[in-house]
Amino acid sequence: MAGLLSFVHRSWQNAVGAPKAIKAGDAIKVGVLGAANIGPMALFTPARYHPEVIIYAVAARDRKKAEAYAKKHGIPHVFSSYEDLLASPLIEAVYIPLPNGLHLEWALKALQAGKHVLLEKPSVANAAEAALLFHHPLVTAPSAPVLLEAFHYRFHPAWLAFVALLDRPNVAHARASLKVPGKHMGFGAGDIRFNYALSGGALLDLTYTMSVLRGIYGAAPTACTSCEVDTMPSPPGDGLCDYKYDATWTFPNGGTGETHGNLQAGVLESLGDFANAEAVHRPVVVPDAALPGGLEKVRTRRVAYTNYIGPAMWHRIDVEDRFVVRKRGGGEVVREWTAKESKKAYTLRDAGIDRPSEPYWWTYKYMLDEFVNRVRGREGTGAWIEHEDSVEQAKTIDMAYAASRLPLRQTTKFDPASV
């Protein structure tokens, strides 16, 4: 009951209850490319209680649509085209929630206009595009603007607490899932997620599960050993867009992995396996000064993080340590037991980081804070998505498509040499 009440309280505070911030005189003016559905959740709500961020303008392909969106979300300025918005000297940073196939083009154009870029996940459509973007001189120059792939879940204290419980070199198997009841969320015919020309497909849209596996191992996979996909019937999706995938992986330490994504999950399937991350370790000898000579203590750890994608609503991190005391060198077992512990980390302090934060902050607010810290050249929590991380992520998705019966996501027709 107490858990339910705090869930309701946190959700209410995030949505409307938290006091609006008084904006600093030098707050970053952000322009938004596209009247996208995700804008309010991923940026406008957290910006409301961030003193250094003003959602200043939006541009849409249709000005009337942009005006209606601006009115609904209290955005003071409207531009008739993405180009016009980028040309505004008052705009310091740009948020890009466009279809995946347009990310490369508009990220490069925004960077060329000197804007910092918060780029929706997945950063781009494939590994070739990732190399083009993240190795581009506009990105690698010493005073280049900030460019961040918006993997919001990596910024939440619960993720930081989960990772701190891992013994990465000894992870033996990892699993990540994301099963979304898309039919009930409007992801139907015509959605960008099922449009191959816009780089649709669940492996890209639900790219999180592969990112989670890479985050658990702290390494890129060595191979995608299998990838079964189910595709949207044609039309929509041209038969080329997966709505469901089940993939298996190997990692450099010999460990294995599995990722499961479904954009058309039933409600029960989604409730049962919505956004889970799990790491099972190899047995390792752990020090215990209290043990008599000739004996050793062996720990086999399993860590499970439930709801890695929306931890501010609710999450739990379960640690299960199976201990064996045995004769040294793998001999006779003299004692065995299992220790279980459940943890939560809603604030940075809960994760052992001595910085202010609030339990109602969503993943997006933690990410926005770090984005602002980078833009302002300030030290942050250390949570960040490095450019090479984004490049590795795109390579990982390509590996999955290569192991499936589907083609890689198509490269944009935009000519990067034109910027």
Ligand SMILES: NC(=O)C1=CN([C@@H]2O[C@H](COP(=O)(O)OP(=O)(O)OC[C@H]3O[C@@H](n4cnc5c(N)ncnc54)[C@H](OP(=O)(O)O)[C@@H]3O)[C@@H](O)[C@H]2O)C=CC1
């Ligand atoms: N971080 C998160 O939690 C989430 C991230 N996302 C990511 O955000 C991005 C947008 O997703 P979502 O908000 O669901 O998508 P929407 O379809 O709601 O928005 C996409 C926007 O892209 C613009 N657009 C430009 N060209 C095209 C085109 N040819 N066809 C269709 N749209 C076009 C449209 O803008 P205009 O207004 O100019 O017409 C539209 O508003 C994706 O990259 C997705 O992966 C999505 C959901 C959650």
Ligand SMILES: O=C1OC[C@@H](O)[C@H](O)[C@H]1O
């Ligand atoms: O980023 C996302 O997260 C949640 C999913 O519902 C959505 O399809 C995806 O774009």
